[in-house]
Amino acid sequence: MATKCGSGFSFKRNPEEAAKEAYDTAMQAAGATQCDIVVLFSTIGYQHEVLLSTLASLSNGAKLVGCTGEGVISFDFINESPFALSVMVIQSDELTFNVTRVTNVKAGCEIAGKKLGETITPFISDKTMSIWIFPDHLSMNYDAFLTAFENNLSAKHHIPIFGGGSADNWQFKNMYQFINNEVLSDSVVCLVITGALSVASDITHGCIPIGLEREVTKSEGNIVYEIDNRKVTDVLQEYVPEEDVANWHKLGIRCLCLGLKAPESLQKVHDDYIIRAMPIVDFATGSGRVSTELKPGTKIHMISRNPEKLLPNAELMAENISKQLNGAQPKFVLQIDCAGRGKVLRTDEKMAIQNKLQSFTKTEVPWIGLYCYGEMGPVAGKNYFHNFTVIIAAFY
Structure with missing residues (x-):
């Protein structure tokens, strides 16, 4: 079987209909009848409990992780309306997926980072190839959290961390994190991916x-x-x-x-x-x-x-990822993007940049992305928190 993956999206206002449309599209693209993990990004307008319960029913209780964003992204798709979501599903016999979370982050980011690192340590092996993290941005001191998290991870090799701070519609009031059937705030949710995959990634800003x-x-x-x-x-x-x-x-x-x-x-x-x-x-x-x-x-x-830097930087980013892939076709792609760039660019400008970012693949691939309030990704073998950036991680 190897790894089957698909992505889908919806901008229907009804949460049940939206979740079903995106999930069915993703499963059809994957060519799978069941999945091991669901990744969900949603804008702020939905009843998120309904989204999660619908996806749980459709996926027969598959693990789920994700968060809200200022906007959502899929292949050749961007939407920043209050009602939009993007879903990715993965079924694999060469990868394992573990999800967990830590709450009450605002009370102490260092404590929360330490606790999450200790919690996921049993999931870590020499084959763990990536960790995805989605925190409540309003609760975070990223330096304190990431330092404590990595210091308590007990990993013997560098594990690239990708993620973004959950967002709302520029009100900076309510943003939510998703894990299985829970809708949380003041939390960090986490996905650990272990198995025989590699990742090509790059980070740029304008x-x-x-x-x-x-x-x-x-x-x-x-x-x-x-x-x-x-x-x-x-x-x-x-x-x-x-x-x-x-x-x-x-x-x-x-x-x-x-x-x-x-x-x-x-x-x-x-x-x-x-x-x-x-x-x-x-x-x-x-x-x-x-x-x-x-x-x-x-x-x-x-x-x-400087909007004039965005398009050439996107082209250079795609070239860098293409070199890393060295002819390989990604199985799936994660995009973590700054919410601000969504608001300072026209729709046609955003799509032109998106087309450049996606130009490293000759055909449509499962792709999920998020416009968020802060980005996390590795540079030169070290994990960093960033702002005003776009991060692409292509898993192959």
């Missing part, structure tokens, strides 16, 4: 530094209070109109972020900067929240999207 180097002068954990001894909110107004700062979660965050100088080893294979978004701005304190820790003294540049 950002440029603007202005002179600046310095974080006051911070606590992942809250930045001052840059160059000035309130963060005051500094932001140098770069974007005051009304955009006032509506930061809808306008400013889509265009402006922070750039940390990347280590030399990373610059050679990725970029000069590691991108950090600031999803929350608090006018009462003049502060901004990032998803990792920025200590006082950290040197930064303000970073802006």
Whole structure:
């Protein structure tokens, strides 16, 4: 049998009908009568409990993992409406799939990372080839979580981690994680894939530094209070109109972020900067929240999207993945994409970029993707948290 895989999507508003349409399409594409794992990405408008119960019934209780996103992606398909979902199904006798989760993440990201690492250690072997992670983005300090997670994983080899922070429709209020028949928040859900597969992956963004180097002068954990001894909110107004700062979660965050100088080893294979978004701005304190820790003294540049870089970078990314595949055909592809790029580009621009990203495969392949609030993927053998990026992982 080897591995059978298929993907499908729907933008029907009725959750039962949408789940059935996407699942049936995926199963037909896979040429399978049953599956071992269902991956589900959905936008925020559905009754998600109904989606999960419908998929559980259709799949005879197959394992399930996923989350909500600002938008969903499939092969030659993008949809950011409140009612859209994408499904991938896999049946395999050469792969095993294990899912688990950790809750109450906001109470302590380091504790949550440690617990999840310990929980999945029994699933880890020398053949474990990837881990997918989907957290509640509002709960996360990614540095604390990922460090504790990997330190407690008990893995003897590098395991590439792919994933994204679950999202909503730019309200930054409610975002959900899915595991089996549970709809969760303030959690991290996890899929462990073990077996005889390889992965070709790449990461790119379309950002440029603007202005002179600046310095974080006051911070606590992942809250930045001052840059160059000035309130963060005051500094932001140098770069974007005051009304955009006032509506930061809808306008400013889509265009402006922070750039940390990347280590030399990373610059050679990725970029000069590691991108950090600031999803929350608090006018009462003049502060901004990032998803990792920025200590006082950290040197930064303000970073802006440059849409003109996106298309050539997508083409280069496809070429890099094609070289890694070396003629092999992917069995399935995971795409983790920044929610912001979905909102700053027209539909035709997004599809042009998507076509470039998918150009490394000559025929349609099972493909599932998510527009999310933060991305995770490896660079040069080390797992990183990213912002404003697109990550492609082709499993072959």
